Amino acid sequence: MLRQLIATGTVRHGTLGVQVQTLTPELARMLDTGAAQGAVVTDVAADSPAEAAGLKPGDVIVAVNDKPVQNEHDLYGAEGSAPIGSVLELKVLREGRPLTLRARLAAEAIASSDGARLDERLAGATLADAGERTRRALGTGGVSITRVAAGSRAAENGLKAGDLIVGVNRVDIGGLRDLRAILARKPRTLLLSVVRGDEAFFVPLR
Numbered sequence: 001m002l003r004q005l006i007a008t009g010t011v012r013h014g015t016l017g018v019q020v021q022t023l024t025p026e027l028a029r030m031l032d033t034g035a036a037q038g039a040v041v042t043d044v045a046a047d048s049p050a051e052a053a054g055l056k057p058g059d060v061i062v063a064v065n066d067k068p069v070q071n072e073h074d075l076y077g078a079e080g081s082a083p084i085g086s087v088l089e090l091k092v093l094r095e096g097r098p099l100t101l102r103a104r105l106a107a108e109a110i111a112s113s114d115g116a117r118l119d120e121r122l123a124g125a126t127l128a129d130a131g132e133r134t135r136r137a138l139g140t141g142g143v144s145i146t147r148v149a150a151g152s153r154a155a156e157n158g159l160k161a162g163d164l165i166v167g168v169n170r171v172d173i174g175g176l177r178d179l180r181a182i183l184a185r186k187p188r189t190l191l192l193s194v195v196r197g198d199e200a201f202f203v204p205l206r
Contacts, residue, residue, distance in 0.1 A: 014084040014105030015132060016055075017048020022071040023060055031058055033093045038062040039075040053090065053103035063091035076136065079105070108132060112146065113176055115154055119183045121190055121205035124152020125159055129175040134164065138195065141174035142166040157205050160196065167193030 020039040021027075027040055038060040044050045055061075061069050064078040065088060082088060084107045092099045108131055115122030126147040135141055143165040148155050167173055168182045169191050183190075190205040 014079065014082055014086070015048070015108040016050045016079050016088070016103055016105065017045035018050035018055055019043040020061065020072045020075050022073075028060075031060065032096055033060045034096050035060050035062055035093050037068070037070045038093070039069050039072045049103040049106050053101045054099075055090070055092070055101060055103070056094070058094070059099075060093040061090055062093060065089050066091075113180075118180060119190065119205075120153065121157065122154050122159075124149035125154035127165075127176060127179070130164060138164070140166055140172075142195070143173065143176055143179050158203055159192075159194075162196065164195040165192050166195055166200075 019042045021042055023033070023035060023038040023040050028035055031040070041050075041055055041057050041059040041061065043057060044055050061075055063069055064075065067074075067078065069075050069078070078088065082105055084105055087102050087104050090101045090103060092101055112126060112128040115125035115127050118127070125145050128144050128146050130138075130140075130142045130144050134144060145154075145159055145161055145163040145165065148159055148161050165173065165179065168179060169187060169189070170193070171182065172193075173179050173182070192203040192205065194201055194203050
């Protein structure tokens with residue numbers, strides 16, 4: 001990851017393309033798994049490594065590469081720490097039957113754009129859809145700022161790499177598509193709702 005950060009300024013993560021939640025006693029009874037702990041698959045993205053491996057909603061992942069999965073965080077942690085292209089061996093219970101599935105991690109596909117192409121007040125910023133991890137951590141979508149060129153208009157406006165734009169002119173946005181739609185109307189004033197770390201604040205662009 002350090003080499004990737006030095007070379008590109010960003011770190012690309014691998015993804016299974018799966019959403020999970022922690023197995024609870026109630027879920028275990030309803031799914032008739034017999035498992036005491038694990039991560040329940042709730043959604044499998046189309047054309048994802050998870051779909052190719054054969055994972056299905058309702059499956060309970062109980063181990064990754066022979067390491068027990070006690071909850072959803074264990075699964076996401078294993079996914080996030082493994083290199084892109086590596087194969088994860090998943091121990092799964094499906095309707096109580098044990099299965100072993102193998103999934104090759106793919107790079108997370110994230111749309112990106114040069115800020116200047118959207119609005120000159122964003123010149124110098126590279127923007128991208130918020131990734132899966134950001135959405136899971138914050139419970140919201142938005143547009144991530146992946147780079148800000150020194151001395152650029154975006155930098156002068158106070159934007160920094162790592163900022164998450166969650167709204168424009170007090171309208172929530174889910175990603176680049178929403179941002180493009182708003183900026184296509186050429187608003188005279190531009191007020192961004194930004195999340196930076198644990199702080200949320202407004203940034204007026206000039």
